[in-house]
Amino acid sequence: MKEIILAKVGETALKGLNRKNFEDMLIKNIKRKIHKLGRFEVVSSQSTIRISPLDDDIDMDDTAEAVGKVFGIVAYSRACVAPKDLEEIKNAAAEYLSEIFEDNVSFKVESKRSDKKFPYGSPEISKAVGGFLADTFPNITVDVHNPDVIVTVEVRDFAAYIHANVVEGAGGLPVGTGGKAAILISGGIDSPVAAYMMAKRGVELTAIHFASPPYTSERAEEKVKALLELVSEYSGKMTMFTVPFTKIQEQIQKNCPEELFTIIMRRLMMNISNRIAKKNDCQALITGESLGQVASQTIGALACTDEVAEIPVFRPLIGMDKKEIIAIAHKINTFETSCLPYEDCCTVFTPRHPRTRPKLEFVRKAEANVNWEDMINEAVENVKITKIGE
Amino acid sequence: MDIYLDNSATTKPCKEAIGKMMYVLENVYGNPSSLHTLGLDAEKEVTAARIIAAKQLGADKDEVFFTSGGTEANNTAVFGAAYARRKTGNKIVTTSIEHSSVYESCKELERQGFEVVFLEPESDGNISTEQLNNAIDKNTILVSVMMINNETGVKLPVDKIAKIIKKNNAPALFHCDAVQAFGKVPVRPSKIGADLVSVSSHKIHGPKGVGVLYVKKGTYIKPLLYGGEQQKKVRPGTEAVPLICGFGAAIENIGSMSDNLKRTTELHDYAVKRLSKVSGVEINSPQDGLPYILNVSAVGVRSETMLHFLADKGIYISSGSACAKGKKSHVLTAMGLDAARIDSALRISFSKHSEMSEIDVLAACLQEGMNTLVHSK
Numbered sequence: 001m002k003e004i005i006l007a008k009v010g011e012t013a014l015k016g017l018n019r020k021n022f023e024d025m026l027i028k029n030i031k032r033k034i035h036k037l038g039r040f041e042v043v044s045s046q047s048t049i050r051i052s053p054l055d056d057d058i059d060m061d062d063t064a065e066a067v068g069k070v071f072g073i074v075a076y077s078r079a080c081v082a083p084k085d086l087e088e089i090k091n092a093a094a095e096y097l098s099e100i101f102e103d104n105v106s107f108k109v110e111s112k113r114s115d116k117k118f119p120y121g122s123p124e125i126s127k128a129v130g131g132f133l134a135d136t137f138p139n140i141t142v143d144v145h146n147p148d149v150i151v152t153v154e155v156r157d158f159a160a161y162i163h164a165n166v167v168e169g170a171g172g173l174p175v176g177t178g179g180k181a182a183i184l185i186s187g188g189i190d191s192p193v194a195a196y197m198m199a200k201r202g203v204e205l206t207a208i209h210f211a212s213p214p215y216t217s218e219r220a221e222e223k224v225k226a227l228l229e230l231v232s233e234y235s236g237k238m239t240m241f242t243v244p245f246t247k248i249q250e251q252i253q254k255n256c257p258e259e260l261f262t263i264i265m266r267r268l269m270m271n272i273s274n275r276i277a278k279k280n281d282c283q284a285l286i287t288g289e290s291l292g293q294v295a296s297q298t299i300g301a302l303a304c305t306d307e308v309a310e311i312p313v314f315r316p317l318i319g320m321d322k323k324e325i326i327a328i329a330h331k332i333n334t335f336e337t338s339c340l341p342y343e344d345c346c347t348v349f350t351p352r353h354p355r356t357r358p359k360l361e362f363v364r365k366a367e368a369n370v371n372w373e374d375m376i377n378e379a380v381e382n383v384k385i386t387k388i389g390e
Numbered sequence: 391m392d393i394y395l396d397n398s399a400t401t402k403p404c405k406e407a408i409g410k411m412m413y414v415l416e417n418v419y420g421n422p423s424s425l426h427t428l429g430l431d432a433e434k435e436v437t438a439a440r441i442i443a444a445k446q447l448g449a450d451k452d453e454v455f456f457t458s459g460g461t462e463a464n465n466t467a468v469f470g471a472a473y474a475r476r477k478t479g480n481k482i483v484t485t486s487i488e489h490s491s492v493y494e495s496c497k498e499l500e501r502q503g504f505e506v507v508f509l510e511p512e513s514d515g516n517i518s519t520e521q522l523n524n525a526i527d528k529n530t531i532l533v534s535v536m537m538i539n540n541e542t543g544v545k546l547p548v549d550k551i552a553k554i555i556k557k558n559n560a561p562a563l564f565h566c567d568a569v570q571a572f573g574k575v576p577v578r579p580s581k582i583g584a585d586l587v588s589v590s591s592h593k594i595h596g597p598k599g600v601g602v603l604y605v606k607k608g609t610y611i612k613p614l615l616y617g618g619e620q621q622k623k624v625r626p627g628t629e630a631v632p633l634i635c636g637f638g639a640a641i642e643n644i645g646s647m648s649d650n651l652k653r654t655t656e657l658h659d660y661a662v663k664r665l666s667k668v669s670g671v672e673i674n675s676p677q678d679g680l681p682y683i684l685n686v687s688a689v690g691v692r693s694e695t696m697l698h699f700l701a702d703k704g705i706y707i708s709s710g711s712a713c714a715k716g717k718k719s720h721v722l723t724a725m726g727l728d729a730a731r732i733d734s735a736l737r738i739s740f741s742k743h744s745e746m747s748e749i750d751v752l753a754a755c756l757q758e759g760m761n762t763l764v765h766s767k
Contacts, residue, residue, distance in 0.1 A: 214698030214763070253764045342694075349766065 001096060002081045003060050005051040005067055006154075006161060007169065009044070010074030018177075023049075026072040026174040032236060033066050045157070046114060049073070052081075064167070069234050071200050072177075073169035077152070079161040086120060089153060090132040093162045097133065097151065100164055106143035107133070107164075111153040118155045125153055129162075171200065175236050178202025181284040181314060182241075182277040184269060185209050185224055187342070190288030190317055192227045192334040193325050197316035198286050199235035206238055206282050207388065208273045210245040215349075220342040225386060230334045232389030241276050242384040245269075248375050249349060255370050259355040262296045263304055264367050268376070270308040275380050277311060284312040290325065291318050295354035304363050393705045393748045397593075398540055398570060398683055398739035403636070404595040410639035411597060414632045422629050423620060436629050439638030443602050446641050447587065448578040455603045455625045456634050460569040461491040462614075463588035463603035466625065467565040468495040468534055470611030471586060472504060475531035478561040483525045484534040485509045485517050485546070487721045492534050492567055505529075511724040515542050515676060519550045523558070526551075530560040537577065538570040541710060541721045541737060542675045543683030552583025563609065569593060569601075573644045574682055575651065585609045591633070595741070596640030600633035650742040655681045657744055664753040670760050672731060674710065674722060684738045685710045685722075687731040688756060690765035696736060699759045705752055710735025733766075 009026065027042050027049060034040055034051070038058040042051050051067060053060065060078060067076055082092035101107075111125035120128070129151070134142055154161045181203050183195040199205055209224045221242060228240055248268055256264050273285055289297045296305075306313055317325055329335035394402065414435060420428030422436050437451070444451040457463045472482060484496050486508040493508075500506040507525045509517050517535065526533060533555060537548050548566050555562050565586035568577045573594035579587045587604040591597055605611060605624060617626035644650075658681035665671050665686055674685040688696050693709030700707060710719060722732045738752070 214702060215692075215695045217694060217698050250764045349764070 001092070002052075003096075004053070004079055004081055004161070005060070005064060005076055006079050006163065007049040007051065007067060007070075007073045007076040008166075009047050009049060009072065010169075010171065022072065022174055022177055025176050026070070029072070029174050029176070029236060030067065030070050033070050034063055037063055037066065067169070068167065069170055070174075071170050071172035071202065071234065072174035074171055075166045075169050077163040077166045079152075079154075079163035082160045082162060084115070084118060084155060084158075084160050086125065086128055089125070089155075089160050089162065090129055092160075093129050093151065093153070094133060094136045096162055097149075097164055098137075100149055101133070101137040101140050104139045104141075105148040106141045106146070107149040107151055108142060108144045108147040109133070109151045109153060111155070113155045115155050115157060125155065129153055170234065173200070173202030175199050175202055175234075176204050178204075179283045180204040180206060180281055181286050182206040182208050182273060182280070182282040183286040183288075184273055185227065185288075187220055187224045187227065187338065187340075188288065189322075189329050189335065189338040190290065190293075190325055192231050192288075192332070192338065193328045194286050194288035194314075194316050195228075195231045196234055196328065196332050196334075198314055199231070203284075203286075204238070205231070205235045205286075206277070206280055207240040208243060208276055209240060210243045210269055210272075212244075212246040212249050215246065215249065217342055219340075223337060223340050223342055225388065226337050227334050228388045230332060230337065234332065235389075237387065237389035239280070240386040240388050241280075242386065243272055243276070243379050244382050244384075245379060248372070248379060251370050251372075251375065253349050256366050258351045259353055260358060260363055260366050261349055261351045262354050263301055263358050263363055265349075266296055266301075266305045267308045267363070267367070268372060270305050270313075271372075272376055272379055274309050274311060275376070276383065279380075282311070284314050285309055286314045286316070288317055288325075289315045290320055290322070293322065295356045298356050300357045300359075304358050304360050307360060391704065393751055395738045395740065395744065395748065395752065396706045396708050397741040397744075398737065399708055400592045400598065401595045401741050402743075403592075403597055404640055404643050406643045407596050407636040407640040411632045411636040414635045418631060418635075422631060423618065432629075432631050435635050436631055439634045442638040442641050446573075446577075446644070447589075447602075447604055448576075448580055449604055450607060452622075453579075453604055453607055455605055455621050456629060456637075457601045457603050457625055458599055458630070459592070459601040460489070460567070460588055460590035463590070463601045464489065464491040464565075464567055465495050466603050466614050467586040467588060467611065468492055468499070468532065469614055470624075471532045471563040471565060472499050473612040474610050475561065475563065476504075479529040479531040480505050481527065481529040482506045482532045482534070483509065483522070483530055483562075484532075485511070485536070487511055487515075487517075487539050487541070487544075487724070488534065488536050489540060489567055489569065492536070492565075496534065511544075511721060513724075513726050515539070515544045515721055515725040517546055519547050519554065522547070522551060523554050526554050526558050526560050526562065528559050528561070530555075530558075530562040532565065533560075533562050534565040534567070536567040536570070538568075538575075538680045538683070539721060540570050540683070541719060542685045542725075543570075543679030543681070544676055544721075545678070545680060548584070549582045555583075563611075570680070570683070573641070574647065574654075574680065576647065579604050579606065586611070591637035591640060594640050594644060597633050597636040600630055600637045602637075645742065651681070654740050654742065654744070657681070657740055657746060657749065658684055660746055661738065661749045661752075664749055665756065668753055668757045668760060671756060674725070674727065674731070674735060682740050684740075686736050686738065687727070687734045688736060688760060689730050689734050691759060691763045692733055692766055693735055695763060696734070696756070696759050699763060700752075700755055703755050705755055707752075708737040708739070710737040
């Protein structure tokens, strides 16, 4: 029995003249996401994208899972395909739904007829299919108000589709429709979540990671790659830039006041990220900061770091509690990897008593006795490039 | 040339073990349980390895059970003994410095309702016979104590345990995790009066993935795995013939343990002398520990930083303590070392192939690291 996936396009349908662009991008993203599973036909009509497998051996469980990770799809359902004939539709429905109807559930049938040439109206289709199902499965009951299972019959251009229960999609907007931005990622719990959230709003990602060997390890970098691979399940492929940061961190340590280590380090990270972002056509930076979570994430500290950036800095987690962030980390499967215990650039040289309300003028003064420019240029020139999600 | 001084983590397989495994993989591919000739050939190879292991342990071949390694041997011993004896008592005595495969198994038994006593080491990093004597009583069904601690090389008083069990009328089995000791010092279960002893192949230049649990004749433990009739049902499953034979070859290749020990003692003492001269380096291992393991602190530089610094120069050692995000070393904490010393602990572990010249390079590079790496405040 031929099974397909019907994906409902949400917000994108509302975007007026841009709609075509959004849909094209969405179809491209879906194709990219599922092409490893086999050959498919992906077409759009009337706010619905139909994903049909062209090979017999395609695993539709895997396909559904993959489609569930594509931003821009609000909901999707797996459906069986039947010829446009009421008898055929009835039989197909009974066969396709036989597993669900093994349990004693209540149900109702809803029908949509977009092909107005089909000789029966929607209420007639519902009545006929519902009656047939109730006869075939004596253990199920009809409940039009609060059914366990809603069976939908859609009679469209070339075929009829029968499905039960719609699954929520990843939501958001198709990646690539919201421009490009660079995520600063250390390996903690927050930054992968921040990356995911911006990708959800259609942003194409680039990643920037700071490495300070031997203070940080190869494993820490591998961990970041693993995290980005997980994020790329949603965001699609991206480029990761690893910045050699040892020299700068050593200079901070040697020449700056201890209570300002973190804030100065973050300003330098912003500075470098800003340059890498501009070089690579990124229009914004993304960080995983959440207000007040640590000393470097107070309003004062954020003002100090923002001052260095010339492009907008997005902080999608700014108003979230750790608990809420962790819940998303679990959902996107990054939590466990984030918890692997390797030193990263943010945990080496942590000051004992960091300044929580740094004054910009003091910070500027404190960092002024080092000539950072050469070191920054050297770091930017020596970034290592890794391809993620390919 | 790489300088490998992380031999307590694992060792480089010896040529004899590799050669034996290659031969067996290619030529002796039968299932030891098959009735035909190929099966018989494989069974003969396994038996030969079993005899070699038994000889090394001063045991009978019927007391040797091959496992997938030290962790499985320890799990089988701890759970197997506890479940077999739960009708006689409910108490398990072990230490807080056991390898995680014993420690976590005992934690699980604690969750299942057993009373588990985790003896804490005293300031010398060791457990005293007095502590053991006070803990082991008539309700004790299992005592599990390691022979050599893997972090510091401390020798635990395992030869006293059997006597204490007897004196205190405890219905206990005695399990000894001898993974770090095997092949370096004599491990003779009958001499120390152990009922169960775990050893591992890859710590003595054999392949990873194989170990032995010694089970004293007449001792019943409940198996962890169920399946075929192999290994008297204590450890069913088709024997890992190539790995087992590789282990056998590695045991045969140990050489003279006393000569190796003498050589390693000289090496160890030389390392202590050289490393003590590096500014900031302190020795953590006890004087009378197993010389194959030397725990030091390069105070001021975090373990992981120094480890990566040395790895960059082709010198491979272990961090003696987990990184800032991980848990601090339990053993070093118990020894009363301060936080700075624990955070900077390093474990250097030798094999019979280690050289004096390697110590010279290590000392020079440690000194360089201490001079150039930024110290944490």
